[in-house]
Amino acid sequence: MAAQAASTIRELQRRYLFPSVITYYEESLPIESARGCHAFDFDGNRYLDFFGGILTISVGHSHPRVSAAVRRQIEKLVHVSTLYPNEPQVRLAEKIAAKTPAGAGLTQSFFTNSGSEADETAVALARMATGSGAVIGLRHGYSGRTVLARQLTAQAPWRGLDDEMPGVKQAHAPYCYRCAFRLAYPACELACARDLEELIQTTTTGRVACFLAETILGVGGFVVPPREYFEVAVPIVREHGGLFVCDEVQAGWGRTGDRWFGIEHFGVKPDILTMAKGTANGFPIGVTVTRPEIASKWKGLTISTFGGNPVSCAAALATIEVIEEESLVRNAAVVGAHLEDGLRGLAEKYPIIGDVRGMGLMRALELVTDRKTKEPARKAILRIFEETRRRGLLIGKGGLYGNVIRLSPPLTVGKAEVDEAVRILDESFAAARA
Ligand code: PMP
Numbered sequence: 001m002a003a004q005a006a007s008t009i010r011e012l013q014r015r016y017l018f019p020s021v022i023t024y025y026e027e028s029l030p031i032e033s034a035r036g037c038h039a040f041d042f043d044g045n046r047y048l049d050f051f052g053g054i055l056t057i058s059v060g061h062s063h064p065r066v067s068a069a070v071r072r073q074i075e076k077l078v079h080v081s082t083l084y085p086n087e088p089q090v091r092l093a094e095k096i097a098a099k100t101p102a103g104a105g106l107t108q109s110f111f112t113n114s115g116s117e118a119d120e121t122a123v124a125l126a127r128m129a130t131g132s133g134a135v136i137g138l139r140h141g142y143s144g145r146t147v148l149a150r151q152l153t154a155q156a157p158w159r160g161l162d163d164e165m166p167g168v169k170q171a172h173a174p175y176c177y178r179c180a181f182r183l184a185y186p187a188c189e190l191a192c193a194r195d196l197e198e199l200i201q202t203t204t205t206g207r208v209a210c211f212l213a214e215t216i217l218g219v220g221g222f223v224v225p226p227r228e229y230f231e232v233a234v235p236i237v238r239e240h241g242g243l244f245v246c247d248e249v250q251a252g253w254g255r256t257g258d259r260w261f262g263i264e265h266f267g268v269k270p271d272i273l274t275m276a277k278g279t280a281n282g283f284p285i286g287v288t289v290t291r292p293e294i295a296s297k298w299k300g301l302t303i304s305t306f307g308g309n310p311v312s313c314a315a316a317l318a319t320i321e322v323i324e325e326e327s328l329v330r331n332a333a334v335v336g337a338h339l340e341d342g343l344r345g346l347a348e349k350y351p352i353i354g355d356v357r358g359m360g361l362m363r364a365l366e367l368v369t370d371r372k373t374k375e376p377a378r379k380a381i382l383r384i385f386e387e388t389r390r391r392g393l394l395i396g397k398g399g400l401y402g403n404v405i406r407l408s409p410p411l412t413v414g415k416a417e418v419d420e421a422v423r424i425l426d427e428s429f430a431a432a433r434a
Contacts (some may be wrong), residue, residue, distance in 0.1 A: 001240070001292060001314060003042065003043055005030075005042040005080060005232075006030045006041065006042040006043070007314070008028040008037045009028070009042075010028055010030065012100060012385040013028070016355045017128035017224060020151075021426045024385060024389075024390055024397070025385060025386065026386060028169060029041060029389065030042060032433065034049065034057075034062065035060070035061050035062055036060040036061060036062075036063075036410070036412065037060055037409055037410050037412065037413050037417055038061070038229065039140075039394060040062065041237035043258075044090075045392065046151065046392055047394045048323045048393050048394065048409075048420055048421055048424070049061070049317070049393050049394045049409065049410070050393060050394055050395050050396075050407045050409045050421050051312055051395055051396035051406065051407070051408055051409075052408050052409055052410050053269075053282060054277065054396065054408075055250045055255060055277050055278055055362070055408040056239070056277040056278055056281070056282055056312060056408060057281060057282055057410045058205065058253055058254070058255075058278035058279075058281050058322075058323060058328075058411050059277075059281055059319055059322040059326070059328065059410060059411060059412055060412045061282075061410070063281060063295060063315060063318075063319070063322055063412075065318050065321065066281050066318040066319055066322065067375065068079055068317050068318075069314045069317065070283070070311055070315050072312060072314070073084050073088060073310055073311050073314035073315075075082075076272040076310075076375070078308070078309075078310065078311055079309060079311075080310075081302060081303075081305055082304065082305075082308050083303075085314070086308065086310045087312035087318060088310045088311075088314040089111060089308035089310065089313045090314050091313070091317055091414060092109075092111075092313040092317050093109040093111075095120060095317060095320055096109050096287060096289055097109070097289070098155035098216050099261075099320070100260075100261070100273060100289055101260075101261055101264050101269055101273075102269070102424045103215075103269060104220050104269035104271075104273075104291075105291040105292075106208075106270070106272075106273055106289045106290055106291060107289075107291065108291070108292050108295040108349070109287050109288065109289045110125075110287070110288045110289075110295070110304075110307070111284075111285065111286065111287055111304065111307040111308035111309075111313070112286035112287075112288070112306075112307045113284045113285065113286055113304070113305045113306050113307060113309075113312075114284060114286045115142075115143075115144050115247075115274065115276030115286055116142065116143065116144025116145050116149040116286070117146065117304070117307075118150060118274035118275065118276050118286035118287055118288045118409060119143045119148070119149055119152065119212065119245075119247060120144075120146050120148050120273050120274045121274075121286075121288040122212065122245045122247075122274050122288045122290075123135055123148055123152075123210060123211070123212060124148075124298075125211070125272065125288065125290065125294065125295070125297065125298055126243045126245060126271075126272060127209040127210075127228075128241070128297050128298055128299045129209075129294050129297035130206075130208075130209045130210070130241055130242065130243060131203075132204075132206070132207045132208055132209040132241060133150070133166075133167040133208050133323040134167050134168075134169065134200075134203075134204040134205070134207070134208040134209055134242075135167055135168045135169070135194070135208070135210055135278075136150040136168075136169050136170070136171055136199065136200070136208060136210070136211045136212070136237065136242070137153075137154060137169070137170045137171070137211075137212050137213070138170060138172075138173045138174075138212075138213050138214070138217065139154040139171065139172055139173045139175075139180075140154055140155060140173040140175055140211075140217050140220035140221070140223060140400055141153060141154050141170070141171045141173070141213065141214055141215070141217055141220060142155065142158060142217070142219035142220060143147075143213075143247065143311035143338035143415065146367065147164050147165055148165060148168075150164065150289075150335060151163070151164055151168045152166045152168055152170075152212060153219075154173075155220065155400045156400070157402070158219070162241050162302055168169075169199060169203050169204065171192070171195060171196050171199050171211075171217065171233075172191075172192040172195050172331060173217060173220065173223060174190075174192050174193065174223070174225035174226060174229045174357075174418070175192075175217070175220070177189075177192075177223075177354070177355045177357070177366060177374070178374065179192070180192065181195075185226050186224075186226070186390060187311055188358050189230060190228055190232045191231075191304065192229070193228075193230075193232035193233040193236070194232060194236075196211070196233055196236045196237065197236050199330050199411060200236070200240050203262070204240075204243060206240060206260060207238050207240055207241045207242075208241060208242035209242060209243070210237070210242050210243040210244065210245045210271075210272070211234065211237040211242055211243075211244055211245065212235065212245040212247060213233070213244075213245075213246065213247065213252065213373055213414055214246075214247040214249070214250065215246060215247070215248060215251040215256070215261070215262030215263045215265075215266065216250065216256065216262055216358070216359060216362060218249070218250035218398070218406075219398050220358060220398065220400065221366060221398040221399030221403075221404030221406070222358045222362055222363065222364035222365055222398065222406055223357070223360055223405070224357050224358060225434060227264070227266065227267075228248075228264065229268070230244075230263065230266040230268040231266070231267055231268055231331060234268050237383070242426065243271035243272060243294070244268065244269075244270050244271050244272075245270065245271065245272045245273075245274065246261075246263045246270035246272070246273045246274070247274050248261050248262055248263065248273055248274060248275050248366060249274060249275060249276045249277050250277060250278075250362065250408075251263075251359075251362065252273075252275045252277075252278060252279070252329055252331050253275070253278045253319075253320070253323060253363060253412065254329035254360070254411055255332060255360055255362050255408070256331065256332070256336075256359040256360040256362060257330075257332040257333030257336045257359060257360025257361065258330065258332075258333040258360070259329065260329060260345060262359070266360070268343065268377075271290060271291065271292040271294060272287070272288060272289070272294065272295075273288075273289050273290070274287065274288050274289075274297045275287045275289070278319075278347050279314050279316050279319065279320075280313075280315040280316035280319055281315060281316075281318075281319040282310075282315075283311065283312040283315035283316070284306070284312055284339060285309075285312045285315075285316055286326055288305075294396065311340075323411065327363065328411040328412060329411075331410050331412070331413075332360040332361045333360055335361065335414060335415055335418055336359065336360040336361045336362075336363065337357075338415050338418050339361065339363050339407065339418045339421075339422070340356070340363060342418060342419070342421075342422035343365060343407075343422070343425075344356055345422070346365070346422065346426060346429060347365070347424060349426070349429070350429045350433070351371055352367050352368065352369070352377055352380055352429065352433070353365050353366070353367060353429075354366050354367065354368035354371050354374055355368075356434075361407075361408055361409055361411055362406075362408050363406075363407045363408075363415065364398065364404050364405060364407065365404065365405040365407075366403060366404045367380060367381050367384075367403045367405065368403070376402070376403035377403050378401060378402055378403055380432055381397065381402065381403050381404075381405065383431075383432040384405070384425075384428050384429065384432045385397070386430045387427070387432055388424055388425065388426035389423070391424040391427060391428060392424065393420075393421055393425070393428075394426040395407060396408065405425075407421070409421070
């Protein structure tokens with residue numbers, strides 16, 4: 001009966017959804033329910049969720065505090081549109097203003113429903129505020145699925161169509177494992193960041209609207225820039241009149257450990273910051289937050305019907321309160337370091353692991369067939385996915401070549417669960433090698 005439910009869901013999906021709605025595994029895995037760090041399929045199998053709905057389940061599935069806040073809000077007010085102020089929206093905006101990086105002055109928010117819209121809003125605003133059209137993204141970056149976001153996304157598999165929009169350039173990524181300049185940090189002297197000067201001088205009028213960068217390249221495979229990257233890159237952009245748009249869709253809300261936002265580890269203050277995913281523990285929300293003088297530069301009327309939806313905002317407020325009260329930003333650092341130790345242990349055992357990287361509870365393993373040539377292990381990763389599924393562990397995939405395992409459990413995860421995940425990975429690597 002249960003197995004039948006799963007196969008019915010698969011069949012309905014195949015028939016009625018776009019085939020572009022990709023799923024993991026040879027046979028997709030319909031999920032019936034989830035609680036805390038676990039998800040359950042229709043056969044009652046339990047999975048330790050180490051991808052958290054793509055870094056979205058910040059405080060565990062169906063956290064009781066978030067569920068209670070949502071229930072209360074649903075009984076009171078579900079929707080009136082932004083034409084009427086609602087309390088959860090303004091309270092959330094107030095909370096966001098208090099949490100954004102100290103001294104950056106990011107106090108005014110615009111609410112939408114997704115990361116794509118948050119980035120789209122940021123870039124449109126940067127263009128209006130500066131009067132320039134040129135937008136610089138990063139190679140290996142990901143911004144979403146609107147036309148602009150696809151154009152900013154610098155990974156062929158996610159692009160689909162050729163250049164759909166002019167004015168978007170991509171700088172070299174701070175991807176040390178696959179350095180475009182074939183240099184090694186720190187002797188490289190941040191050649192990738194310094195190249196922004198030439199990129200701007202040669203491909204724009206010399207004036208730019210903004211540099212949009214993820215703090216950690218998420219879909220790109222949790223690529224962590226060197227510590228000084230933004231300190232070198234951002235002043236170059238500013239010298240050419242551009243704003244720094246920091247995409248914290250994946251790295252925000254404590255995910256990187258010890259800081260609320262990833263960029264706070266890098267000593268640079270953004271002009272505009274975008275968030276989505278983990279903000280409301282699974283309820284749809286996108287946020288673009290900036291300084292008042294930039295926010296006031298928006299030209300023309302604008303509205304987001306569902307933006308600032310009271311239910312999503314109530315969920316976000318409860319999520320942030322749980323992160324505060326349960327000290328989850330610290331937990332992400334402590335348990336994240338424990339996860340890193342476990343992954344480094346695996347790398348000593350399995351040569352297929354070419355690189356271990358990440359911060360906090362955002363950790364990745366880049367798989368290669370040969371550590372010298374760094375040939376992406378595209379096939380082996382599929383086998384490891386099947387093996388981890390069989391053993392009850394959900395993991396994520398990333399990287400331009402689809403050869404990076406991404407691990408991002410809820411921030412509530414403990415060391416025991418990390419040990420279980422590392423044990424399952426260990427067994428899965430061994431099985432995939434056999
Ligand atoms: N920015 C980043 C860094 C992302 O990872 C994503 C989603 N993977 C987006 C933007 C787009 O978000 P959404 O899918 O909510 O539109």
